[in-house]
Each structure stands twice: as structure tokens, then as C-alpha cells.
Amino acid sequence: MSDKNLFDQEDYLKARADEYIWQKRTDANISRQRFLQILGTMVGGIAIGGLAKPAAAYSQTNPTLKTKGSKILKPLPPGYISHSQGTLEMNWETMYGRGYLVPNDWFYVHNRHTPPPFNPSTWRLQIEGTGVSTPCQFTYDEIMAMPSISVTSAIECAANGRRFFEEAYNRPLSGTRWRLGAIGVAEWTGVPLSALLERAGLKSTAKDVLVEGADLDSLDAKGTKPSKFSSVVPIAKALADNSLIVYAMNGEPLPPDHGQPCRAIFPGWAGNANVKWIERIEVSETPIYTQWVLKQMVLTGSDYPAVSPYEGKLITYQNVKSAFELAWPATLAAGHHLLRGRSWSGKGKIVRVEVSLDGGKTWQLARLREPNLPFAWVRWDIDWNPVAGEYSLQARATDNLGNTQSNTVPWNDFGLLYGGVVTHPVTVQG
Template sequence: MSGPLRTSEKVVKPTPPELMEDAGTGLDYGTRPDRMPGYITPIDRFFLRSHAPTPHLDAASWSLRIEGSGVREPLTYTYADLWERFPLVTVVRTLECAGNRRVLFGEAYGREFKGTQWGRGAIGTAEWTGVRLRDLLEPVGITPGAREVMPQALDAIQTRRPMPLTKALADDTVLALTMNGETLPLDHGYPARVVVSGWLGAASIKWVGRIEVSEHPLYVPWNTEDYVLIGPDYPAQAPSLGVPITAIPVAGLVELPWPALLRPVPQVVRGRAYAGENRVTAVEYRIDEGPWQEATLTPPEIQGAWVRWQFGWDPEPGDHTIQVRATDDQGRTQPDTVPWNDLGYCYHAVLSHPVRVEPTA
């Protein structure tokens, strides 16, 4: 029987505990890893990460302004312009918050991080349809000296984050208008949001109302103070306090509760693995520190999106640990440990997933 319907004044869609994990801010909700039914994450359980309450925007009065020192002719597009004047493209891409697994990072080091208290659920995959960002930029006349492109949100704090021009012009950098075949939901960026493939979720700005193209580096709180790796292993790149995060590192996810309770019968253990801009090529698993074995990858296998994996297990009663490690097409494999960083970002170490198998009564 489902629990009470949970909603927040800061977001629009219901966030019931049987589907979503409350990160405690009223803005941020992760997907329960044991509630991922198919390859595509349904909208009702796609994770939410926002820096301010969801704005209620009207597409009829909304517009998108493209301007800055890197354009010859600033332009303003209406919502109708996006649908009528440009080819639509569809991409299937995974978004992951750079703070995913922050709680587990803290537990590994015996301390608690500030910031959104994410478990493993700040990740999801959707089908996004919209206009390539480069198609919107072409009519404004990009100058030879243009270096960076920065989408800016129409939320209360004007969330924004720059990217290199080359990333903005990539085939799969899209201003999305729909999500999983439906008009973009309010919480996920309606009327339009950017989808920046393979990068941290904070780069995929929601509720976009302005895009700045600049001939100079752009510095904002989201690439100087936040969403940067700060610590002894990450020399500061002034004016940033550390190393700004771009692509997400490779990591795996087991589709079981934490901790998991299983029956002592033959079963299939399933999960996902994601490698940011790259493609996952292998997933290995081991039980109770035993030998590493190869899991089976199941299609589709899409660059910039997660892949599903599975293996069979006939568990004995008692306490067990499942470990999973993924490898991408650049030969990068999940490490056993990750260097400390002050804000608890990009934790992609191999996790020891606790499992209890109880005898059948």
C-alpha cells in the first residue's frame, strides 16, 4: 500500500517516498535505485535538483535572448520560433548531479559534507527533443574570438554556468523542449532547458531565458565557488577555488535498496553504469571479496548515457557484500578510493553494497 502523497511548495510534481528519496532541502529529490523499471527514467521519478523553487513560466510570453561580446547580431527567439524555424533532434542522455553519492563519500572518510545529502539517486536518463544549440547560435554570427557560452535560468537566482564554445556547438548539446515524448515538465525546465551531454547536471541549465556568448572567460559562483573540486589534490585555478567540474567520471549503480534484503533463491542482480561523455564497455562484480567476474551488458549501449548490466546469483543465508566496478571506452575503471575534496563531489569509488539474505520461513 502506498504512503501519503508528498509534495513540496518549492517543486510542482509529487515526490512520493515509494519513488523518490528526500534530500532534505525541499528542492532536491533522488530516484530510488530499486524503482528504475526500464532504460528510460519515467518523469514521475526522475531526480530533481534545483537551486531555487520551480518558476511558473508562460511559454506565450517567454523568450530566449542570445547576446554577448561573442556575437555579431544579438537575437531574441520566441517559443514558437523554436518549434517552427529549426530542425528538431532527439537524444537519449543521462544526467547526473556531481554531488551524487555525497553521503557515501562522507561515510568513507568518517565525516559529513555540507550540501545536498545525496545517496545514489541523483541520476536519470531521458529522451530529450529540441533544437541543437549550434542551430540557435548560427544566426547571431559567432565572432572568431568567441570562447564561452553561458545559459542562464529564469529562476529566482539566475542559475548559470559557462561551457567552452566547442561543447556548445557539439551535435548532442541541445536546447530541449520535450522529455520522454511529453512537453518539458515545469520542474525539469519548461519552457526550455539545455542538455549538455556527459557533463555534470549543473551544466544543463533549466528554465533558460538568456544565453551569453563571450570572447572572454566567464566566472560565476557555479564554476568558482561551487561545482569545483577543492582539496590538496586539486590546485586552484584562479579565480576558481579549485578545479571546475566538467565531465562525470565512470561509476556503477546496483538496483537494490541500501542495505538490501533478499531471499535465499536464485535471482538476477541488476544495475546501471555511466561514464559521462564516454561509453561503458565493461562491468565487473564480486561477492564477499571473491574474484571479479564479468557482468552481462544489455542493450542499448549509447555514448553519453548509462548502460544496464546484470548477473545471476544464488545467495546463501547471511550477510554479504556486492561490489561493482565499471570501465569506459577510454580504459578508465572505477578506483577503490577517491581523493578527498572539500565539497564532496564526483565520488565514484567502488561501493560495498550491504546485503542480508534471510532464510525462508
């Protein structure tokens, strides 16, 4: 499968689903229709974990103190935004005047548990599975000694913008109520995953790659044993030039909260694919299905019919979004302002950003600033001379593949991939 075809989630989902159905019904010696009936009964009866938790209240806390029981190890920056003991949302106001990259201390965090301890002398990365001929393991020193490259890329939670689903539809959602700060762009340094798979004797018949970390995800189907968090990518994505196993972030050793000793980076794909604290990679000659992929990394709802074995539309690449570098809500003085913001797309680079200063009635082009890297973001700005009053600012971006932010977004039950135009409230004081 080529990288170009990976952009078509419908083709990717259908191909994997068809192969799964063919394989399983052949093994069971039953008809395709009967197999789908059985599968629907089984998948529908399994409880959803992880996202099905009560929504945590928004809070802004003392920057000099750690919240009791915090799952985040790094120092919390001034004015940080937290939704739970394991979340840190980037404050867009603090990005005004900063450079292209997000500093490590401001990079968003979503930790299910406290980062696991790391011992460089005992840590190992295991590569195994039917898709490799010589299963092997690597020490930390061995990975550090291999030829490395650096990639500037965003990591963005699939739930970034979830709060706007609630506001648009006036319906509550489970999970972290991110605005648009569950994203960051950093320079990641590491070893191409393709080089590691080559060392393990990658077979031409390999189809899927599962990356597993030390983080515990949720209870297994019987509810008795926590499982390791993992994600799955097709072999074509695993072999892409910019798919890395990284050990450094913005020129520093990977911080514990961001995956020390190593994490996966798959530019453009939703944040869950970029597994932290990795310990094992499984390469398979057949499609790999996990409960996370089947049930939670999907868009479900009336606009997203299920395609067995998935419960909805599979999430791979991120969509287009824009954010102003302003407080929420913002208060400004009357007079001249240089409004700034950033726009991004998981499928390429941004080619146009339009800004409205009157709630979408009129639009004007923003100035795009270099660098403008694919799978990262572009900074933009526009001059504004407001008088006292209440304003609704909007920004919409278009990427090089023609994907543009829409005014409305279909509802999905987990509040994932909000890609609509966001209205940013601003009060201008005279």
C-alpha cells in the same frame, strides 16, 4: 578547441586561466606575479554560497502527500526519497524491471526554488554578447518550429554519491546527502544550440557561452541581491552535435520541475551545466567567470591545488559510476536471483562491468545489455544463488577511454564526483 581536448580538464583549465591572467594583468598594466597576489586575496575573501548550507536529514515520506512547502510540482512517486523540500532522489530499487529510460515522474529533482511560472506568449530566449554579431531573441513557438533532434543522455548531479565521501572519511559534508540516485537518463528533444547561435551571427572569435535560467542562485558578493543561476561552457562544447536547447522529455513537453519551457543539455557534463528554465544566453569573445564556476564547481582540498582564478580543479565531465537495482540496504530470500544494475560514464560508453559478491575478494564479468549509449548508461545483470547470510556487493565499470572506478577516492571539500567502488549491503534470509 576540439572535443577530444575537452576531455583533458587540466589543459582546458590551464588555457582559460592563462588567458584570464594575461588579459587582466595587461588591462591593469601590472606584472603577472603581482596580479596573482591580488587575485588570491580577492577570491579568498568572498563567501561561498549554495553548497555551504547545513546538511538536510534523509527522509522517506508518504507518497500520496506533498511535503508542506515542497518546491517540487510533479506528483511524488511511491517510495520516493527526499533530502529537502526541493530534492527527489531516484529509488534504484524501483528501476528493477524497468526499461532503459527513467520515467519523468521518477527522474531526480534538485530545485533551489519552486519552478517559475511559464507563459508561452511572453517567454523569450535572448542571445547576446560580444561573440555574436546580431543579438536576437526567440519565442517559444519559434523554437518549437525549428528543425529538432532527439538525444538520449544522462543528467547527473555533481554531488551524486556525496554520502559515500562521508562514510569513507567519517567526516560530515554540507549539501544534499545523495547516494547514487541523483541521475537519470531520458530522451531529450530540442534544437541544436549551434543552430540558435548561427541565427545570432556567431563569430569565429567566440570563446565561452553562458546559459542563464530563471532560477535564483544565491546572494551577490555584497549579500543584497539574488542572482540568476547560470553555467558556462566553452564554445567547442556549445557547438557539439548533441548540445541542445530542449523542450521535450521522453516524448512529453518538458515538465516544470525539469526546466519548462526550455533547458540546456550538454551530455557528459555535470548536472549544473544543464541549466533549467533558461532565459538568456551570452556568447563572449573572452573567458566568462562566475562565482559558481570559480568557487563551487571545483574540487578543492589537499589533493586539488587551486589554479587561479579557480579555487580548485574545475569540474566538467562526469566520472564512471555503478549502482545495483536494489533497496538500500537490501533484504533478499535465499535462492536464485538475477542481480541487475546500471553503469555510466560522462566521457563515453561502458565496455566492461565487473561484479563482486564477496566484498571485493573475487570478481566476475557481468552481462551487458543493449542499448549501450555513450553519455547515458548500460544495464547489466549477473546470476546469484546465495545462502542465508550478510553480503557486501560491489560493481566496478570501465569506459571506452579506459577510465575505471577506483577503490578509493581523494577527499574534496564539497563531496563532488564520487567515483569509487560502492559497497552495497545485502541480507539474505533462509
